[in-house]
Amino acid sequence: MSLFHERAMGRRGYTRRAFLGSAVTGAVFALLRPSRFDRHRAALWGAPSAVDSRIEVLLNEPIARIAPEIYGHFIEHLGGVIYDGVWVGEDSRIPNIGGIRKALVEAMREIKPGVVRWPGGCFADAYDWRDGIGPREKRPRRTNFWVDNREWRDVGIVPQRYEPNHFGTHEFIRFCRLIGAQPYIAANVRTLPASVFHQWIEYCNSPAGSTTWADVRAAHGDREPFNVRYWGVGNESWGCGGNFTPEEYAAEFRRFTTWAVPDYGVGLRFIAAGPSGRDLEWTRRFFAKIAERRAFDRLWGWALHHYSSFSGGEAINYDATGWYELLQSADRMESLITAHWQVMGEMDRERRVRLVVDEWGAWYRMTTNIHPTHLFGQQSTIRDAVVAGLTLDTFNRHADKVGMANIAQLINCLHSLFLAHEEKFVRTPTYYVFAMYADHQEGQAVRAIFSAPRVSWTDRANRPQFFWGLNGSASVKGNIVTLTVTNPHLSEARETEILVRGATIASARATILTARSMHECNTFEQPQLVVPREEEITVRTPVMVYAFPPASVVKLRLVLS
Template sequence: MERRQFLRNSAITGAAFAFSGAKGWAKSADAHIDILIDEPKGEISPNIYGQFTEHIGGVIYDGVWVGEKSKIPNRYGIRSELIDKMKQIHVPIIRWPGGCFADSYDWKDGIGPASKRPRRTNFWEGDHDAIRLHEKGPQIFEPNEFGTDEFMRFCRLTQAQPYLAANLRSLPALDLDHWVEYCNSPAGSTTLADVRASGGFPEPFNVRYWGIGNESWGCGGNFTPEEYASEFRRYTTWIPGYGLDLQLIGSGPNDNDIDWTHRFFEQIYSDHAYHNRSFTGWSVHHYASDLSRGRISKGDRKGDALQFDSVDWYELLRQCDLTEQIIQDQWTAMGQYDTDHHVKLVVDEYGPWYREGTELDPTHIFGQQITMRDALATALTLDIFNRHSEKVSIATCAQLINNLNALFLAHEDRFFATPNFHVFAMYAAHQGGEALRTVFSAPDVRYMRDGKSAQFWGLNGSASRKGQVVTLTIVNPDLSKATETQIALGGARIIRADGTVLAAADMHAHNTFDRPNAVTTANLAVAINGEQLSVTLPPASVTKLTVTLG
C-alpha cells in the first residue's frame, strides 16, 4: 500500500497538531483563496445535509433498529449510539423507506401492532448480488418491525424531518392519499388518525416531503419519461394537505440523463399544463465508481473499497466531481420549461459504490468500508451543493449506516463512526448560512492514467457566513503535497481564526471496531496576517476554518 509519511502517529489518533512547514514535507506552489464576503449567493438549505435509510441489508435491521427488548442500548428499539451521533451533526432530514425497496413497499404492512404485521419478501432478495452474498449467511426477509411509526419516532429522536418515498410502481394513487392521511390528519378526525393514535401517536406527524416514486426509469416501473409524467400528474393532482405546505418531489434521471428531464418537463409543461405549486423538487441520483485501467473489459465494473492505488484515488474523486456538471446541466434543462425555477434539484442518492467484499457481516448487502478517499469524495460533493445553494434544496447521502458511503458501521452491539461522519460534523456549520462566492487558485494535481497524463484540480471548497462568522471548507486531493495557502476575505477585519483538519498518513486509513478513532479530526494552526490568513493544508485532507470578523 502507498504511504505518505507526513503526519506524526499521534496526529492520526486525533492529537492536536500544527502544519507549519514541518521538516521533510513536500510543498506545492502557493495557493490562494478569495472569499468575496460582499457577494452572497443565497442561503444554504440545512436539508442539503440529509441522510438516506433503506430497508436493505444491515441499514435498518442491525443498523438503526435493534428492537425494544434488545440488550443493546436503545430508545424505543432504535440504537442509542446512532441517535446521539446524529444529533451531534444536526441531521436535518431523513429519506425512507427507499430506494428501490420503496417501489415494492406497502406502507400498511408497517403499522399497527408489531406482532400482527405481515412478513414479506424484501425487494432486494431478488437481486443477484444479494443472493450471492446470502450464500455466506442467512437470508433476510422483511419482518415489518420497523414501519412508519418507528421511522417517525426515529426522526423525532434525532430532530430530523421525515422525507417519505411513495410507491408509484405497485400501489394505486389512493394509497398515497391514505398514507398522507395516516401521517397528517388531525387527531380523531379520520379512521386512519385513530389507527395512528392506537400506536401511541395521537398527534399528526406533519410530513411535508413526499417523493413520488423512485428511479421510475428503472426499478420504480421502467417507465418512459412521458409515461412517468402521466403517472406523476395522476398521483399528485389531489393530495390532502391538512394545512401543510406539502413538497412533492419527482423521480428524475440517473446521473446526467438530460433527455429524461427534457421529455418529462416538456410533458408536464405542455399545452395541458400542470399547475401544482407543491411540485418543488426534481430528484437526481449519482453514484461514483472507479472504472480505471481496463476493469470494465475484465467484467469488473467497480473497484475495491480498501484495495486501491493513487490512480484509483483520483479517478474516484473525478467521478464524484461530475456532480457539479450534472447539477448545472439539469438546472439548465429544467429552466427551459420551469422558467422561474420553482422546482429545485434534490440529490437524494449519491456517493461512491464499490464491489462487495468489505461488508462487516454477510447480511449487510452493499455494505462497504469507508476510507479517507470516501471522506474527500463526500466533502467535495457537499462543497458542490454549497456552491449551488440556489439550485439544490435537498440532498441525502446514500446511506446512513452499514451500506454505501455510510457515516456509521455497526453489527450487533458494536458500533463506530466512519471518516464520513467527521466530514458531516465539520460541515454542519454551513447549514442555514449565506453562501459566499469563493475563488480557489491552485496548481492542478497531475498523474498518469492508462499511460496518459491526467490532471485534477488542486484545491476546491465552499464558504458561508452567519453574522460575523465565516466558515470555509477546503479539500486538498493531492496525495503527496502539503499546500501553503493564503486566504483573503475582501478586506474584512479578522479577529480570530480556528482550524480543524481530517487527514491520515495512509490513503487507505479507516476506522474499525478495534480502532474506532484511527481516523478522526485534529486542530490545525492558522496564522492571521492583517487582512489575510495563512494555513498549510496537509496532503489528502479536508479542512474547516472558522473565521470571526470584527
C-alpha cells in the same frame, strides 16, 4: 437505490444509464502558524516551500441560503441498514431507545441532520406502508425486494431478506424526531394505486380525531399528526420504479399529486423521480409534459442520482490512480447540477422546482461487508471523506439550485457514516465531514475563488489527467465565515493565501481531517484512526497563510471584526 446500477456493475464496471454582503472596504490577511501535526505531515508527505495558492471569499457576492436539507441522509430496507443498523429491537441487549440503536441517535444529534429519506430506494416501489403499522407481532412478513441478489443466496431466512416490518412509519417518525431531522417518505408508484398514497399522507398528517385514518394512527400510539412535508413520488421510475418512459411517468406523477391531495396545513412538497446521472432527455421530456399540463404547482423537487466509481472498484485496496479516478467521478456532480438545471429552466422559467440529489456517494464493485447480511456494505476511508467534502462543497456552491441532498446510505451500506454489527458501532471518516460541515447549515453561501496548481496524474490507459488543486465553499452567519476546503493531492500540501474581501479577520480556528495513509479507515478495533483535530490559529497581519495538508478536508472558522 438502483437495481440497474447494481446489475450494470457486474457487466462493465460502474456504469449507470449514461453514467456519467457589503462593498469592499479592505482585505486583511492573517498568518496561520503550522501546528506540530502539520509539521509531522510535512515530514511524511513533503510540502511546498512557498505560497502557491490563493482563496478569496467575496462577502458581497451572495448565492443563497444553504438549506439544512442539503445535509440529508437515506435509510433503505437493504442489507444491514435497518436491521442490525438503525433498528435493534426493544428487547435487544444493545442499548436502544424504543428499539432504535442509542449510539446512532446520539451520534446523529451531533451533526444536525436536515432530513432522512425512507423506505427506499428500489425497496420503496415494492413496499405497502400498511404492512408497517399496528402491533409488531401482528405485522405481516414479506419478501424483500433485494432477496434474489447473488451475494445473499447463502445467508438463509433473515430479516434482511424476509421483511418483518418491525420498522414502519411510526418507528421512522420516532427516529427522525429523536435525531432532529425532517422525514422524507418515498411512495410506491410501481405496484400500488394513487389512493393508497393519499391514504398514507392522510394517516401521517390528518388532525387528531378528524378521520378514520387519524383514529387508526392514534390507536397505534400517535394521536397527533406527524406533519410529513416531503414526499417522493416513486423512485428511479426509469428503472426499478416502474421502467416508465418520461411521458408515462409524468402522467403518473400528475395522477398521484394533482387535485386529490389535501395539504393539511403542512405545506406538502412533492419530489419527482428524476434521471440517472447525465440523462438530460429524461429531464427534458418529463418537464415538457409537466409544462404542457401546467402542473408545476405540485412539483417542488426533481430527484437526481449520481454514484461515484473507479475502475478498480474496491473500497480499501486502491492505488493513486484509483484515488484520483474516484475523486474525478465524484466531481462530475457539478456538471450534472448545472446541466440539468439548464434543461429544467427551459420549461420552468419561474424556477419553481429545486434539484434534489437524494442518492449520492461512492459505490464500489468489490464490497467489504462487516457481515454477510450487509448487502452493499463497504468500508469508508479518508478517500471517501474527501469525496464527501468535495460533494457537500458543490451543493453549497449551488445552494440556489439544490434544495435537498441525501447521501447513500446512513449505516452499513455504500457511502456510510456508520458501521455496526450487534453491539459494535463505529463512526466513519465521512461522519466527521458531516460534523465539520454542519456550521454551513442555514448560512448565507457566498462566492469564493480558489486558485491552486492543478493535480496531474496518469490514468490506466497511460493518458495524462488533471484535477483542480483546491476547492471548497464559504458561508456567512453574522460575523462568522465558515470556509471548507478539500485538498485532493496525495502528497503535496497547498500553502495558501486567504482573503476575506470586505472584512477584517479577528480570530480563526481550524478543524483538520486527514490520515497517515490514503487507505486509513476507522474499524471496530481501531475506531479513532481517522478523526478531526482542532487548533486555534494566531492571526497576524498583513498576510494570512494556511497550509492545507495533502489528502485532507479542512474547515476554517473565521471571526470577523
